[in-house]
Amino acid sequence: MTGVVRPAGPGDLAALGRVAYDTAFFGESARRFFPDEALFADLWVRPYLSGGLGFVGLRGGRVVGSILGVTGPAAYRRAWLGAAPTLLSRALAGAYSRLPGCLPYLGRAGLFSLGHAPTSHFPAHLHLNVLEGARGTGLGGRLLDTFLAELGRRGVPGVQLSTTRENVAALALYEKRGFRVWTERERALWRPWLGRNAVHVVMVRRL
């Protein structure tokens, strides 16, 4: 039983923020490296809901998974521009009280970025997450298939994503769906929270 997949909308922000937050640390909660859950959702979910492409995975009527992305760099810029005023006004209103605890990660993310594959060939990108209790029954594969089919329908020539060698299930899933490694390199980004370096991987697929 794979659950139901439907397009994501602005009303899904809270549920998708929760899914993203509960899975962002190699499938576990982001709390240990990013204590501000509201900021996490506003940075990594809100922009996709205000100009990106996304699908929600439900089981028993409950949101348990998501795939969020964009069709290309212009759409990504639009998504960020759409979300920026809300981010700014929420910041000014004091909505991100745990921001200081997030600064080590934000600083390291800038420092240890692996970059991306050429957007001329692989303009789209995606983020895929399924809550722990809902994994292993086909929902992640179905979300990915739905997203790739929609990109194909829109005439997008290729897609890329970033992950790490720690995300064993994700790597197997992406390889099964025809993604190949564009580049990979060991990085110290996660060392304070993981206790070791991780191998970061950029994967690509033509559509």
Ligand SMILES: CC(C)(COP(=O)(O)OP(=O)(O)OC[C@H]1O[C@@H](n2cnc3c(N)ncnc32)[C@H](O)[C@@H]1OP(=O)(O)O)[C@@H](O)C(=O)NCCC(=O)NCCS
């Ligand atoms: C990756 C993830 C989205 C897969 O979701 P899922 O619903 O469990 O995936 P599915 O049940 O559709 O499985 C699809 C494929 O994933 C791979 N897979 C799933 N669980 C696996 C595991 N424990 N070990 C190795 N491969 C696994 C298999 O290739 C599987 O295909 P198969 O069933 O034909 O063998 C989910 O494990 C997840 O959210 N993990 C944590 C966050 C993450 O890593 N996100 C991706 C970051 S880029």
